[in-house]
Amino acid sequence: MKVKDFMIKDVYTLNESDTIKTLLETLSKNKIGGLPIENENSQLVGIVSDGDVLRYLNPKTYSSYLMFYKEDIEEIIPNKSKLELKTIMKKHVIALKEDDSLETALKILSQHHFKKLPVVNKANQIVGIISRGDVIRKITDKLLHAID
Template identity: 45%
Template structure:
């Protein structure tokens, strides 16, 4: 079995210049937890997830045993609104992006998802363009459909 047999080809992506707010709208509208970040030619430049957004938006603890939080110049809602204008390039994972090709062995992909605890992996063709994604949910769904049923 190959990745192409399990991957989703309807891929939602963002550009590094998209804002966190635009990213959140894509995630919410499509009920997904993350997307590949691509340049103008569709080449993979990063990954961004709902976890990245949460880590970015969460107030940072300071002071005694992390019990005190600083709210930067204003109320929490104002700070959050301001942070929503941040470009995705500021919060995305940029280095050591792991991806698979459509011809990759399915078994290796399962090991990557498991070992690194990724929720999804981008599928990239020989030209470096994102052509799909494969997630843990896709793997489980397709395994039950193709093997168990």
């Protein structure tokens, strides 16, 4: 079975020049935890997750008797939300090809502990996404059909 046979084809993507505010709105509106990032040629250039956003927005607090520095989240969000996604996206993305096998997807997901993987065509354009749940459902289908 090929990745293209079970990938989700309706993929939310954003451009690397979109803002963190746009990302937050997209994640919230669509109830998703991350998405691939593309350039102006619709090619995969990164990926960003809700965890990346939380780490980026995390207020920093330092204190000692020599130095005191504190940022509140209310002060951080307005400034950082205007920055482009290329500032926080992971740039070294492992992606699947649409003709890769189920076994290849399973291997990559398990070795790297990824939750989702983008799927690209030969031009490195995003054509789908698969999650651990998608792979588990396919494995379950195969097992159930093998038992019958």
